[in-house]
Amino acid sequence: MKCKLCLKEKPLCKKSHIVPRFLYKGMFYKGDNTLIKLNPITLEKERGKIRTGIYDKDILCESCENHIGKFEDYISNELFEGTKNYSKKSSITPIVGNNNLHKNLIKGLDYNHIKLFCLSIIWKAHHSKHEFFQNVDLGKYESQIRDMILNIDPKEENIFPFAWFYYPEKKISTKALVPVRKFRLNNISISYNLHINHHSIVYKISKDNNSSLDEFSPKKDNTFPIYSLQGKTAKTHFEKLVGLKYF
Numbered sequence: 001m002k003c004k005l006c007l008k009e010k011p012l013c014k015k016s017h018i019v020p021r022f023l024y025k026g027m028f029y030k031g032d033n034t035l036i037k038l039n040p041i042t043l044e045k046e047r048g049k050i051r052t053g054i055y056d057k058d059i060l061c062e063s064c065e066n067h068i069g070k071f072e073d074y075i076s077n078e079l080f081e082g083t084k085n086y087s088k089k090s091s092i093t094p095i096v097g098n099n100n101l102h103k104n105l106i107k108g109l110d111y112n113h114i115k116l117f118c119l120s121i122i123w124k125a126h127h128s129k130h131e132f133f134q135n136v137d138l139g140k141y142e143s144q145i146r147d148m149i150l151n152i153d154p155k156e157e158n159i160f161p162f163a164w165f166y167y168p169e170k171k172i173s174t175k176a177l178v179p180v181r182k183f184r185l186n187n188i189s190i191s192y193n194l195h196i197n198h199h200s201i202v203y204k205i206s207k208d209n210n211s212s213l214d215e216f217s218p219k220k221d222n223t224f225p226i227y228s229l230q231g232k233t234a235k236t237h238f239e240k241l242v243g244l245k246y247f
């Protein structure tokens with residue numbers, strides 16, 4: 001079969017995780033190890049059947065799996081616990097906004113890696129047949145994003161920008177996987193919200209003059225702002241993003 005990334009006829013992996021496994025950490029019910037997922041209508045937590053996270057087959061050949069794996073390893077090491085003995089090159093500077101909204105500026109985070117890491121998740125979601133990702137259809141932009149990932153060419157900051165939000169509190173039901181939602185940002189741009197485990201990544205997958213996500217996206221000077229939201233601000237924002245209140 002043809003690999004979706006390099007387009008070569010090759011044996012394909014039977015298990016490609018759409019969202020890398022480290023993002024699932026702590027997301028399984030203790031005991032039966034089933035996944036905590038969230039019903040986006042009721043915001044009730046449910047048990048997903050998936051025990052190791054969502055994966056799909058026949059998307060990538062082994063060398064392309066490893067190619068994307070390099071972005072994932074880098075982000076796992078720089079922003080999450082990653083591997084032991086890894087010495088992080090990036091640092092976080094908290095920039096206080098108000099009580100409920102904090103900007104955390106990550107410095108020294110490689111632009112290529114963070115951009116292609118996030119784009120590779122939505123690109124894999126496009127190719128997945130799993131119901132969680134059924135709303136993802138990159139349309140004519142699929143091949144452009146494929147080229148960017150394959151050629152390690154993240155392009156300009158305003159090409160397919162995205163924002164990363166973090167909801168650290170346990171009070172609201174953000175520790176869950178929510179089916180990816182497609183919506184029009186500011187009634188203009190085709191956008192997706194991917195939510196997993198206290199984190200939401202909001203992508204703009206269109207080319208238009210709506211620049212509202214640009215300031216949130218990674219910068220070529222290797223900085224990236226991650227916003228953490230708490231309290232009522234977090235609740236309202238999260239409910240909007242998962243589709244309970246529309247933009």
Ligand SMILES: [Zn+2]
Pocket residue numbers: 003004005006007008010060061062063064065
């Ligand atoms: Zn390949």
